[in-house]
Amino acid sequence: MSIVITGANGQLGSLIIEQLLQKVSADQIVACVRHPEKAIAYQKQGIEVRYCDYDQPESLEQAFTGASKLLLISSSNPDDTIRLRQHAHVIEAAKQSKVEHLLYTSFAFLGVGSIAPSHLHLATEHAILTTGIPHTFLRNALYTDFVGVLGLDTALTSGELSIYPGDWQFNTVTRSDLAKGTAAVLTESGHEHQSYELTAPRPWTFHDLVIVLSELAGKPVSLRQDPQIHNWIYGFLRKIDTSSTSADLEKLIGGPVTSLKESIQPFITVQYQ
Numbered sequence: 001m002s003i004v005i006t007g008a009n010g011q012l013g014s015l016i017i018e019q020l021l022q023k024v025s026a027d028q029i030v031a032c033v034r035h036p037e038k039a040i041a042y043q044k045q046g047i048e049v050r051y052c053d054y055d056q057p058e059s060l061e062q063a064f065t066g067a068s069k070l071l072l073i074s075s076s077n078p079d080d081t082i083r084l085r086q087h088a089h090v091i092e093a094a095k096q097s098k099v100e101h102l103l104y105t106s107f108a109f110l111g112v113g114s115i116a117p118s119h120l121h122l123a124t125e126h127a128i129l130t131t132g133i134p135h136t137f138l139r140n141a142l143y144t145d146f147v148g149v150l151g152l153d154t155a156l157t158s159g160e161l162s163i164y165p166g167d168w169q170f171n172t173v174t175r176s177d178l179a180k181g182t183a184a185v186l187t188e189s190g191h192e193h194q195s196y197e198l199t200a201p202r203p204w205t206f207h208d209l210v211i212v213l214s215e216l217a218g219k220p221v222s223l224r225q226d227p228q229i230h231n232w233i234y235g236f237l238r239k240i241d242t243s244s245t246s247a248d249l250e251k252l253i254g255g256p257v258t259s260l261k262e263s264i265q266p267f268i269t270v271q272y273q
């Protein structure tokens with residue numbers, strides 16, 4: 001069995017490989033990267049490193065040779081038209097290389113409304129379906145990282161979190177939890193032809209966030225709705241489904257997802273107590 005991961009030097013890819021190493025031996029993992037010189041640590045652990053650039057179709061067939069499972073981590077290119085072409089290169093190469101099972105990091109609840117990332121991810125999912133290769137769509141929620149632009153440090157020092165008015169609800173999760181769920185799918189049988197909505201099992205709100213901030217600060221942090229706030233994040237959040245939830249991720253990882261309190265701590269840099 002050979003589990004081949006693209007984007008292996010990226011944040012999610014690295015965490016998935018960390019999780020895989022707890023389940024299978026290093027010689028069963030292949031890390032596909034754009035910059036092999038940055039993947040020396042993998043080689044030292046006994047993981048095979050292969051060059052793979054979504055823009056270089058000739059690099060891909062060789063990179064995917066012998067894959068019983070290939071995980072395509074969606075491209076980070078900011079232009080969705082380019083991303084779609086890159087994904088098509090990977091899918092075509094997966095077919096030529098006779099990959100046995102193709103998995104893709106899609107986006108959660110694409111079918112709801114006219115949401116921004118849906119065109120790319122639905123198009124990629126459909127392209128994968130055209131190959132007939134057994135597939136699994138790992139529809140990842142928004143990473144909880146988005147809290148990093150909300151001004152948590154300011155809220156902790158000032159005692160007030162200012163947000164744009166609205167009935168906001170969030171189904172976000174950490175990359176670590178997504179990596180655990182993905183590693184489970186990559187190492188277990190029975191996940192072919194499945195789509196998983198990898199979100200938090202229950203939505204959280206800004207009220208929940210200020211409760212957690214108050215606990216961390218050891219003093220009350222209140223919520224202030226401010227229509228004058230100009231932060232790009234609110235426009236983005238409106239374009240995606242941040243409220244629908246699913247138990248898929250907790251089922252895959254066999255336990256609760258990381259708490260909100262723990263999830264936000266990497267995004268706090270001030271001494272708050």
Ligand SMILES: NC(=O)c1ccc[n+]([C@@H]2O[C@H](COP(=O)([O-])OP(=O)(O)OC[C@H]3O[C@@H](n4cnc5c(N)ncnc54)[C@H](OP(=O)(O)O)[C@@H]3O)[C@@H](O)[C@H]2O)c1
Pocket residue numbers: 006007008009010011012013033034035052053054055073074075076077086105140141142143175
């Ligand atoms: N759910 C969410 O909230 C969310 C948020 C942001 C992004 N995403 C999506 O999820 C993916 C994984 O997230 P992440 O946090 O791991 O992102 P990341 O740290 O930016 O990693 C992206 C990976 O994609 C690789 N890549 C980019 N262009 C490539 C190309 N032409 N050929 C081969 N590899 C290429 C990068 O390679 P290098 O290491 O060589 O740069 C990197 O390893 C992102 O790429 C993006 O599509 C999801």
